[in-house]
Amino acid sequence: MLAPDAPACRGPYLRFLMAFLSVLALFAPGRGAVAAEPARLEPGADVPPIDLPSLHHGPQSLAALQGQVVLVHFFATWCEPCREEMAGLSRLSERFSKRPSAPAVAILAVDVGEVEIRVRRFFEKQPVPFPVLLDAERAAMKAWQVGVFPTTFLLDATHRLRLVADIPIDWDRPEAEAILDILQADEAESAAALPALPALQTDNGSTQ
Numbered sequence: 001m002l003a004p005d006a007p008a009c010r011g012p013y014l015r016f017l018m019a020f021l022s023v024l025a026l027f028a029p030g031r032g033a034v035a036a037e038p039a040r041l042e043p044g045a046d047v048p049p050i051d052l053p054s055l056h057h058g059p060q061s062l063a064a065l066q067g068q069v070v071l072v073h074f075f076a077t078w079c080e081p082c083r084e085e086m087a088g089l090s091r092l093s094e095r096f097s098k099r100p101s102a103p104a105v106a107i108l109a110v111d112v113g114e115v116e117i118r119v120r121r122f123f124e125k126q127p128v129p130f131p132v133l134l135d136a137e138r139a140a141m142k143a144w145q146v147g148v149f150p151t152t153f154l155l156d157a158t159h160r161l162r163l164v165a166d167i168p169i170d171w172d173r174p175e176a177e178a179i180l181d182i183l184q185a186d187e188a189e190s191a192a193a194l195p196a197l198p199a200l201q202t203d204n205g206s207t208q
Contacts, residue, residue: 007112007141007148009079040145043193045161047072047153048143050108050133055120057131060108062159069183070106070155074141076114077122079149081168085200088171090128095177097129105180108133112141112149152197156183168200 041047050062050072062070073089075082089107096104107130111119116134123132135141144153147166154163162183169176175198182194 007146007151009076009081009149040147040166041153041161041164043161043163047155047159047161048140050110050140052110052133052135052140054131054133055116055123060131060133062108065106065108066159067157068103068106069157069180070108070159071180072144072153072155073107073109073150074112074135074144074146074152075109075150076112077119078114081200082150083126085150085168085171086126086128088169088200089130090126092171092177093129096180103184105184106130110135110140112146113138154179154183154194156186163194163197165197169197170200173198 047062050060052060054060062072071089073085075086077083086109089109093104093107109128109130110133112135114134114136116136119132119134133140144151150166150168152165152169153161154165156162163179171177175195179194179197186192
């Protein structure tokens with residue numbers, strides 16, 4: 001069951017729900033004012049700190065990764081697209097760890113609003129090579145203005161926000177890896193916009 005105040009899970013159901021609500025809004029009394037989109041962090045913004053416990057890697061701090069490109073990924077184990085993307089992130093991490101010439105991209109997977117035992121059981125069946133942080137009280141989720149699962153933030157080596165993706169991403173696509181390569185080679189003062197990350201496709205060929 002969706003916990004109170006938890007973001008929605010990005011997928012076909014959410015798209016249907018948003019379309020349905022849009023149709024209802026057309027017939028709402030006093031139509032004319034459009035509801036504002038939820039606020040979210042935008043590229044170029046300063047990001048909030050992260051200091052959270054993790055499943056197997058002890059306390060984790062974003063500040064300790066200064067000088068590294070960081071991928072911050074917010075998810076929940078009940079979110080089906082999150083599960084698919086998590087497997088892709090695991091493969092991505094393994095590929096980067098085998099590179100001799102470049103430091104690995106640091107991945108922080110932040111589970112939101114779930115009890116530790118549930119998260120632990122999930123990752124016993126699907127282990128990953130990067131830290132899984134526990135945001136049980138949703139403090140990090142709120143600070144980072146996450147409105148949907150999964151949501152991914154890419155930070156350059158100075159920890160400036162460079163890209164936000166609030167859809168499931170296909171981390172097996174070469175385009176995704178190329179964007180991370182750009183960030184690793186990027187100079188701190190560069191503010192060039194990055195291309196969009198490739199969306200994860202369903203079995204029938206549609207995006208999540």
